[in-house]
Amino acid sequence: MASAISIKNLSYSYGDSKILKGLSFNIKTGEFFVIIGPNGSGKTTLMKIAAGIIKEQKGRLNILGQKIGSYTKKNLAKKIAFVPQMIPTDSPFTVSEVVLMGRAPHSGFLGFSRQKDVEIAMQAISFAGVEHLAHRRINQLSGGESQRVFIAKAICQEPEILLLDEPTASLDLAHQIKTMDLMEKLREKKKMTVVMISHDINLAAMYGTCILLLKTGKIISLGSPEDVLTFETLEKAYGCKLLVDKSPVGLFTRITPVPQRYLEEDKQGGPLPRKF
């Protein structure tokens, strides 16, 4: 299968500190690719390079078989959409205005929209399930609602690859699942390649088709959730005690971090199973 994103020997540093240290891997088209790893592992930097926000320093990054530097900003925006970690929740624009702005890379003079742009925007709004919010302003919405609006904006951009930086970070359980379901639907119905960063390994296990585990700018593990999310690999990466078992729902790998006090109780023969 063709690669949506292919990366070879990619390095990046801010001043003296090396953030990414010679990464090489491919993201296949149609994948639900989840990047996990401890804080400071370089996940966001990696995503910002792929989104064209910061420039690669060493190595190569190809988007759909073409060097990222060879795209104009507008052409890259037709291929890749990005939903940043900090979405502008204080924006005074209305939901439909913001979603329609997603047509920016496709539209011409002053961003005036044609009938076709409007139709695509309406479809994106209903695909993301935010029709009922269309007239509201962004600054009147909750965090979960505005998150879905910006995903709708990204859908309206009609990209082949969708990048999301911790889209579920500040959401309640229902909105987390709604957001993840939406991305799964995008992958299945719109054939988009979805790449997301997440700190929630359980969500990664439930939705990811491929998982990349980064630590201090290096790849610790890459592969299917079953291969990557093992007790040995995760403990090595995160440096804390974890319980890895199967969730009774759907038999997903389930990861439970273990509080310090249980470890102490366990030494004295506490209530937990002995094997972590």
Added chain:
Amino acid sequence: METNEINPHKIIKRILSISFFLSILLVIAIFLGISIGSTGSGIDEIFKAVFSDIDVDPLLSAIIWKLRFPRVLLAALVGAALSLGGLVFQALLRNPLAEPYILGVSGGSAIGAIAGILIGFSQYPGVTITAFAGSSLVLVAVLAISSGHAILKQDTLLLAGVMVNSFCSAVIMFLISMTQDARLHSIMFWLMGDFTMTNFTQVSILTAILIPCFILIFLLSDSMNLLLLGKEMAVTMGVNIKVVTLILLITTSFMVSATVSHCGLVGFVGLVIPHLLRLIIGPDHRVLVPASILGGGAYMVFCDLLARALPIQGEMPVGVITAMIGAPLFIILLRHSRV
């Protein structure tokens, strides 16, 4: 449920209708501006003087065409440029307190103007040229200080501007404290904004400078909307933010320098008009840019009219009026808006 809520032509209709309304306002303001003054003539006589060329008192005709008309046009241009400048800087720096002078343009042109007045240059073209030279120098300095990558960090730019302005204020105070003769009066009037010394050449030159700036900024109004969603989001929606930011910064500062060098530091209009318009017509810059040009122009002509008409003797600085009307008006609107 309303259906078909997004109409593709709605935005064009909005731009045209709001521009049309504000144009009428501007024309009315200009007409009132040339009608009212210390030589009390009836409106009907003014009408005759403007719309026909027979039966007109040559003195009245001269007052209208040689004195009031260039002055009113200058006021309209200044109001337009300063309001648009404020609008652009508020969007670019994402700071509601941003105003057209924020990058140090005011301090630089004031030093230039004061130097020109102290040397003994005439108001035009001498002081105009020194003021423009001063503001250009400061602008280059500020851009150099925050050059390279830092230009995208609005705080660096903002702080560089504030520091340069503070330094300039100190120099201005020093120059004023050293001046004792009648030139002090000219300096104070320049610092408060002054439309009295205007002729048609000045107005035509300023028009020729400002119109291309207005057009360029309008063409980038769509990118300004995207920039409001944050720089990262704007980049990934196809905006070349470095180029857009640089063009907007330089065009706007150039426009403001050219303006203040003709009339001195007219204050407040650039801060309040963009906010007023945003409260009334919303955040879309494709509408706000033409609205700021026309609305700011009309507002300034109206304020200048009051500055001439209100005092029994002489006139007061127009900057007094812009703030005295603008601030309360803005507070009233702020309290009534649901933002």
